[in-house]
Amino acid sequence: MNKRPVLLGMLALLFGAAMGSPALPQAGSADAANGAPVPYALTMGDMMNTLIQPRHAKLGLAGEAKNWQLAQYALVEIRQAFAGIVKAQPKFMGLPVQQLVDAALTQPMNAVDAAIKEQDGKKFAVAYAQLTAGCNACHSAVEHPFVVIKVPDASAFPNQDFNPH
Ligand code: HEC
Structure with missing residues (x-):
C-alpha cells in the first residue's frame, strides 16, 4: 500500500497548524467530518x-x-x-x-x-x-443473559478497606 498520500496529508495538516490555517478544526466546533473532537458518549x-x-x-x-x-x-x-x-x-x-x-x-x-x-x-x-x-x-x-452478575467472592479494590472503623 502506498503511504505517501497519508504522509503528505499529515504534513499539510502540520504546515496548516504552523500557519494558523482555518482548515484545522477549531476547539469547540464539534465537526466529526473535519476530524474535530467529538465528546465521547457512554454506551x-x-x-x-x-x-x-x-x-x-x-x-x-x-x-x-x-x-x-x-x-x-x-x-x-x-x-x-x-x-x-x-x-x-x-x-x-x-x-x-x-x-x-x-x-x-x-x-x-x-x-x-x-x-x-x-x-x-x-x-x-x-x-x-x-x-x-x-x-x-x-x-x-434485554438479550444479554450471558452477562451474569454474582455476589463478589473477593475484593477487586486492593486500595480500599471495607471493614468498619
Ligand atoms: C435496564 C436493565 C438493567 C439492569 C437493571 C442492570 N443492567 Fe447491566 N446491562 C444492561 C444492558 C442493556 C447491558 C448491555 C449494554 C450494552 O451492551 O451496551 C448490561 C451490561 C452489563 C455489564 C457488562 C458491561 C461490560 O462492559 O462488561 C455489566 C458488568 C452489568 N451490566 C452489570 C450490572 C449490575 C451489577 C447490575 C445490577 C446492580 C445491572 N447490570 C443491572 C441492562 C441492565
Missing part, C-alpha cells in the same frame, strides 16, 4: 461497566464486612448511578429503561436498605442476593 455497556459493576461489588463487600455506614453510602451511590443512566439512556432495544430498572431492582434495593438500617447481616445477604438476581433478570430481558 449502556460503558455505564454498566464503570458506574454499576464496581458499586454493586462495593455494596456487597461493605455489607459482608458489616460496615453499615459504607454499605448505606454504596447503596445511595448505586441508586444515583441508575437515576443518571435512565436519563442518559431512556430506551434500550426500544424498551423503557426506567421501567426495566424499577421492575428488576426497586424491591430488592428497598430490602437491602432495610437490612442496612437494621444492621442485620443475614437479612442483608438475602436482600443482596435478590438484588444480584435483579441485575441478571434485566440482562435476560
